[in-house]
Structure formats: structure tokens, C-alpha cells
Amino acid sequence: MDQFTLNLLFVGASFALYIGIAIWARAGSTSEFYAAGRGVHPITNGMATAADWMSAASFISMAGLIAFVGYDNSTFLMGWTGGYVLLALLLAPYLRKFGKFTVPEFIGDRFYSKTARLVAVICLIVASVTYVIGQMTGVGVAFGRFLEISNTSGLLIGACVVFAYAVFGGMKGVTYTQVAQYCVLILAYTIPAIFISLQLTGNPIPALGLFGDHTASGEPLLAKLDQIVRELGFNEYTAHHSDTFNMVLFTLSLMIGTAGLPHVIMRFFTVPRVADARWSAGWALVFIALLYLTAPAVGAMARLNITELMWPEGTDGQAVSVQQIEDDARYDWMATWQKTGLLGWEDKNGDGRIQYYNDADPQMQEKAAANGWEGNELTNFNRDILVLANPEIANLPGWVIGLVAAGGLAAALSTAAGLLLAISSAVSHDLIKGQFMPEISEKGELLSARIAMAVAIVVATYLGLNPPGFAAQTVALAFGLAAASIFPALMMGIFSKRVNNIGAVTGMLVGLGFTLVYIFLHKGWFFIPGTNSFPDTIDGSLLGIQSTAIGAIGALLNFATAMTVSRMTAEPPQEIVDLVESVRVPRGAAAAVDGH
Amino acid sequence: MSDKPDNKAYWKTNIRIVTICLIIWAIVSFGFGILLRPMLAGISVGGTDLGFWFAQQGSILVFLALIFFYAWRMNKLDAEHGVDEQ
Numbered sequence: 001m002d003q004f005t006l007n008l009l010f011v012g013a014s015f016a017l018y019i020g021i022a023i024w025a026r027a028g029s030t031s032e033f034y035a036a037g038r039g040v041h042p043i044t045n046g047m048a049t050a051a052d053w054m055s056a057a058s059f060i061s062m063a064g065l066i067a068f069v070g071y072d073n074s075t076f077l078m079g080w081t082g083g084y085v086l087l088a089l090l091l092a093p094y095l096r097k098f099g100k101f102t103v104p105e106f107i108g109d110r111f112y113s114k115t116a117r118l119v120a121v122i123c124l125i126v127a128s129v130t131y132v133i134g135q136m137t138g139v140g141v142a143f144g145r146f147l148e149i150s151n152t153s154g155l156l157i158g159a160c161v162v163f164a165y166a167v168f169g170g171m172k173g174v175t176y177t178q179v180a181q182y183c184v185l186i187l188a189y190t191i192p193a194i195f196i197s198l199q200l201t202g203n204p205i206p207a208l209g210l211f212g213d214h215t216a217s218g219e220p221l222l223a224k225l226d227q228i229v230r231e232l233g234f235n236e237y238t239a240h241h242s243d244t245f246n247m248v249l250f251t252l253s254l255m256i257g258t259a260g261l262p263h264v265i266m267r268f269f270t271v272p273r274v275a276d277a278r279w280s281a282g283w284a285l286v287f288i289a290l291l292y293l294t295a296p297a298v299g300a301m302a303r304l305n306i307t308e309l310m311w312p313e314g315t316d317g318q319a320v321s322v323q324q325i326e327d328d329a330r331y332d333w334m335a336t337w338q339k340t341g342l343l344g345w346e347d348k349n350g351d352g353r354i355q356y357y358n359d360a361d362p363q364m365q366e367k368a369a370a371n372g373w374e375g376n377e378l379t380n381f382n383r384d385i386l387v388l389a390n391p392e393i394a395n396l397p398g399w400v401i402g403l404v405a406a407g408g409l410a411a412a413l414s415t416a417a418g419l420l421l422a423i424s425s426a427v428s429h430d431l432i433k434g435q436f437m438p439e440i441s442e443k444g445e446l447l448s449a450r451i452a453m454a455v456a457i458v459v460a461t462y463l464g465l466n467p468p469g470f471a472a473q474t475v476a477l478a479f480g481l482a483a484a485s486i487f488p489a490l491m492m493g494i495f496s497k498r499v500n501n502i503g504a505v506t507g508m509l510v511g512l513g514f515t516l517v518y519i520f521l522h523k524g525w526f527f528i529p530g531t532n533s534f535p536d537t538i539d540g541s542l543l544g545i546q547s548t549a550i551g552a553i554g555a556l557l558n559f560a561t562a563m564t565v566s567r568m569t570a571e572p573p574q575e576i577v578d579l580v581e582s583v584r585v586p587r588g589a590a591a592a593v594d595g596h
Numbered sequence: 597m598s599d600k601p602d603n604k605a606y607w608k609t610n611i612r613i614v615t616i617c618l619i620i621w622a623i624v625s626f627g628f629g630i631l632l633r634p635m636l637a638g639i640s641v642g643g644t645d646l647g648f649w650f651a652q653q654g655s656i657l658v659f660l661a662l663i664f665f666y667a668w669r670m671n672k673l674d675a676e677h678g679v680d681e682q
Contacts, residue, residue, distance in 0.1 A: 220643025
């Protein structure tokens with residue numbers, strides 16, 4: 001069976017499974033559409049949350065981010081998992097006790113203000129829409145590479161599948177599809193990693209192999225990697241090169257942003273009890289950690305593999321020849337990926353060999369001059385291809401490649417569905433029912449939720465087909481907004497009885513405004529190139545803080561403003577104080593269900 | 597809920613548990629993983645040092661332990677203060 005048929009088989013089978021679940025799990029009421037009837041087992045919800053959370057960025061990009069930078073990018077590992085501690089300890093149990101359907105609904109009720117609810121809806125929609133664009137383009141890329149069809153048709157097929165289970169099933173359909181998608185994506189991620197770990201270290205558990213010995217040299221794997229990249233003039237893999245203050249702040253921003261992303265928070269509305277919400281956050285992190293503990297191993301091992309392929313005789317010997325890249329089956333993946341434009345090489349000095357080294361390093365420049373090299377000849381290596389190309393680089397069987405194709409699609413589709421659900425519930429529940437048509441019937445609301453979902457899918461597909469130039473920048477924006485506006489408002493709503501409507505609204509606006517302006521000042525207004533006032537580097541930035549790490553400062557300003565303004569204005573009324581007290585204790589959670 | 601004083605004690609204990617958990621959360625990630633890494637440089641783990649292990653794996657394992665500890669401790673506390681879900 002050829003590779004194309006295998007890919008088609010794996011992707012087709014996984015899609016048939018998702019459609020099957022869509023038919024089985026149709027939503028009949030708003031409670032089922034928004035919260036899966038609150039009957040989801042905490043372990044099931046943990047698995048769905050893991051798929052909801054782990055996007056194309058986690059599956060496709062993260063290992064590459066670590067592979068080419070090393071220790072300094074541990075920020076992603078700690079930031080994207082540490083947020084779950086904040087979620088589990090500070091938000092999830094209380095919001096489940098509150099027992100309503102959306103994040104803006106809590107903000108609106110707790111701060112007795114339609115304005116607060118509207119601000120929350122705007123933050124939610126901006127954060128979720130920017131985030132969903134990346135998922136949709138990811139779907140197109142994965143289809144284009146593995147099924148040899150155009151990005152456009154790939155994206156349209158993906159959109160139709162999401163349509164089938166999200167529009168009819170709502171949260172119920174999305175939950176059970178996400179469980180299936182988690183199983184596909186985790187198998188697709190770990191199976192190649194196990195093979196590679198066995199090849200390099202003899203240890204079947206990649207997370208342990210990372211700190212084990214490299215079989216071929218007998219040295220510890222990380223020591224070997226440090227040595228080989230140092231000899232090519234690159235930064236040592238395990239050493240710290242970045243600015244420490246910014247590393248801390250960026251990690252903190254990712255953590256707070258993670259805890260404030262509405263599509264993750266709303267998953268905790270689906271479990272039956274407060275106690276289940278606490279357990280469920282733990283299970284979510286268990287399922288996330290299976291991938292996140294494997295990712296650094298995949299990164300380091302892939303980096304070692306690639307470097308050794310480029311220098312088959314070792315870094316002191318001759319570089320790989322162009323002839324060998326064309327003839328040797330171990331180098332077939334290079335030709336495959338060259339076609340996508342994501343990998344490129346060029347024999348600049350015409351010696352028939354491809355020298356891969358850091359041509360910005362002074363010592364390497366001397367060595368290059370002595371050997372007649374004219375710059376790094378592996379001219380283009382897109383970090384995003386690392387996980388997708390990994391099975392081919394490690395020469396794994398064809399079915400593993402098919403599985404990885406299905407896994408990449410599962411990661412992108414599951415996150416897209418979760419985001420679309422957050423958007424459509426905010427539109428139907430918070431805007432249509434909350435602001436314009438409070439008297440709408442349950443049936444009418446369910447219909448409007450389905451229409452909102454369908455419109456959201458169409459908009460997301462359109463943006464995925466015509467991604468605005470700033471698509472890559474927007475993830476920073478999504479996390480910044482969630483960190484600076486949503487997380488502080490939710491936390492103060494639970495942990496302070498004193499913060500009132502005026503304080504919360506000014507706090508959110510200050511946090512949001514500051515973060516937006518700071519990002520725009522460095523990345524350009526509305527991400528239009530050339531309109532930035534400061535270079536987007538640490539040294540050139542306004543406050544010495546990189547724009548991606550500013551969310552934590554925005555959150556701090558939000559807290560400070562809300563507290564100060566609240567102290568200067570009237571205390572919240574007694575019924576709000578009672579509401580906070582009732583949210584703080586689990587008793588009566590069942591009674592709060594559907595209480596509106 | 598007529599037993600207000602008991603709810604107050606319950607909330608105070610909760611805040612104490614949350615604070616302790618968050619101190620540990622910060623120590624393993626921002627501390628051992630980043631700021632205190634030079635202090636741990638002497639302890640070697642598989643070709644590198646303990647700080648690198650905390651940054652890439654150790655902090656995640658501690659986060660897991662913290663969330664499960666919190667869930668177990670709070671579900672017990674709910675019962676002790678009679679505020680658990682019946």
C-alpha cells in the first residue's frame with residue numbers, strides 16, 4: 001500500500017469516527033448544547049479539555065520551538081501547564097458552583113452590570129477568533145501535505161466535519177468528539193517518539209530517554225547534543241541565553257492567559273459537581289502532560305537526528321553531499337518537504353556538499369574561511385515541519401506517517417470546535433438572550449445558538465482561507481487579552497466581596513487597553529507592518545519587556561485599578577455579597593443548575 | 597445556609613491551602629526552573645543540571661501533584677465543614 005493510500009485511510013477512518021459521534025450525540029436542549037447536560041464524567045471531561053486545549057500549536061509547533069532554541073523555550077512547557085494550577089485552585093470549582101453557561105454571564109451577574117458582560121463578550125470573541133484562524137490554517141496545511149489536495153479543499157472538508165458535530169451536537173457533540181480526537185492525537189504524538197527514543201537511547205519512554213544515555217556514543221544524550229551544536233557554532237542546548245526577567249514574565253503571562261481562556265474554562269461547566277471540577281482539572285493536566293513531557297524529548301532527539309544527518313561523518317568530517325541527499329533513502333524526507341517550500345538548501349560554494357552551521361558565529365566564520373565555505377547552506381528549515389517530518393527523518397514505517405497526519409488534524413479540529421463553541425454561546429446566550437431578547441424561548445435560543453455556530457464556522461473558514469497577514473502574531477494577542485482582562489475579573493469576582501461594578505469595568509478596560517496598545521506599539525497598529533513606534537525586541541522595547549510577555553503586567557494593572565476604584569465607590573449590594581458567599585461553598589451546586 | 601461562622605472558617609482554611617500550593621507552584625517553576633537554576637547547577641541529572649530538569653519536566657510533575665492534592669484536601673475539608681454536595 002503506498003503512502004498516500006495509508007494517509008487517506010487513517011484520516012478517513014478518524015473522520016468517519018467523528019461523524020459517527022456527531023450522529024449519536026445530538027443536543028436536544030440549551031443545557032445539552034452549552035454544558036452537555038452537566039453529565040460528563042471528570043475523567044472524560046479531563047480528556048476533552050486536553051484535546052480542547054492542545055491545538056495545532058502544541059501538536060505541530062511546540063517541539064520545533066524547543067528543538068531549535070533549547071532551554072530558553074522551556075517557557076512554553078511551564079507556562080502552558082502551570083496555568084492549570086491557577087485554573088484548578090482559583091477558578092474552576094467556583095465557576096462550576098455558580099452553575100451558569102458562559103464566562104461573560106458570571107462577570108455580568110457578579111458585577112451586576114450589562115457593560116461588564118459586554119466587555120467580557122468582546123474580549124472573548126477577539127481572543128477566540130484570533131485563535132481559531134491559526135487552527136483553520138493548520139487544517140489546510142496538514143491536508144495539503146498528507147493528502148496532496150489543495151489547502152482550500154482541505155480546509156473546506158475540515159470545516160464540514162466540524163459543522164456536522166458542532167452545530168448539531170453543541171457541547172455534547174464536541175465533548176465526545178474531543179475524547180476521540182485526544183486518543184488519536186496522543187497516539188500519533190507518542191508512537192513516533194517511542195520509536196525515536198528507542199533508536200537513540202534504547203529507552204521506550206521518551207521523557208526518560210531525554211535524560212538517558214545516547215546509545216551510539218555512550219554519553220548522556222543532552223551532553224552529546226550540547227557538544228555537537230556547540231561545534232557548529234550554535235548556542236548550547238541546555239544553557240540559558242535569554243533575558244531572565246523576560247523569561248519569568250513570559251512564563252507568567254502564558255500561565256495567566258491559559259487560565260483565562262474562555263473555551264477552556266467553559267469545559268468545567270459540564271461536570272456534575274464542584275468536587276468533580278477539582279478532580280477534572282487534575283485529569284486534564286494528566287492527559288496534557290503525556291504530550292508535554294514527550295515534547296521536549298521529541299525536540300532534543302529530532303535536533304540531534306537532523307544535525308547528524310547533515311554531518312554523517314561527525315562535525316569534524318565532511319558535510320553530507322548533494323549526491324547523497326538525492327540518492328540515499330534516509331534523505332527522502334528532504335525532497336518531500338522541499339516541495340512544500342518549508343525546507344530549502346543551496347550549495348553556495350559549489351563544492352557538492354551542504355554545510356549546515358551557524359554563519360553568524362565569529363569562530364565558525366574563521367573555520368568557514370579556512371575551509372572555503374560561503375555561509376550556512378541549509379538555508380530554510382521551518383520549525384513547524386519538525387513533528388510532521390519526524391517519522392520520515394527517523395525512517396519509521398508508513399502507517400506511523402498516516403497516524404501523524406490524522407493526529408495533526410485531530411489537534412487542530414478539536415481546538416477549533418472548542419473555540420467556535422465559546423464564540424457561539426457568547427453570541428446566543430450573552431448577546432441575543434442577555435442583551436437584546438431576554439424573553440427568547442429555550443427553543444429559540446437553541447436555534448440561535450446553532451445559527452451562531454454555523455456563522456462562526458463560515459467566518460473562521462473564510463479567515464482560514466484568507467488569513468490576515470498578522471495571523472502568526474495573534475496568538476500573543478489572544479493570551480494577552482485573556483490574561484489582562486478575563487482572568488483578573490473572574491478571580492476578583494470570587495476572592496473579593498469588595499470589588500464592585502465600576503471597579504471591575506474600569507479594571508478590565510485598563511488591562512485590555514494597556515495590553516493592546518503595548519502590543520500595537522511594538523508589532524504595529526492592527527499588526528500593519530511599519531506602524532510600530534518601537535522595535536519588537538527586548539532592548540528596543542518601551543519598558544524593556546517583550547510584547548508577548550506584557551499580559552502579566554496588564555493583569556497586574558487590572559487588579560490594581562479595580563481594587564482602587566472599588567474602594568473609592570459604593571460597596572456592592574447585599575445580594576451580590578450573598579452570591580459570592582454561595583459561590584465559595586460547594587453545597588447546593590446541583591440546585592444552581594439551570595437556575596435562570 | 598445559617599451556619600455562617602463555619603463557612604468563614606472553611607474559607608480561611610481554603611485560602612491557607614491555596615496560598616501554600618501557589619508558593620510551591622512558583623518555587624518549582626519560576627524558582628528552580630529559572631531564577632534559582634544557577635544554585636542547582638551542581639546537581640547533575642542526565643548530562644545537564646537539576647534546573648533544566650525542573651524547567652522541562654519537574655515543574656509539570658509538581659503541578660500535577662498540587663492539583664490532585666488540592667482536590668483531595670478540599671473534598672475532605674468540604675465534608676469536615678458540612679458544606680459538601682449531598
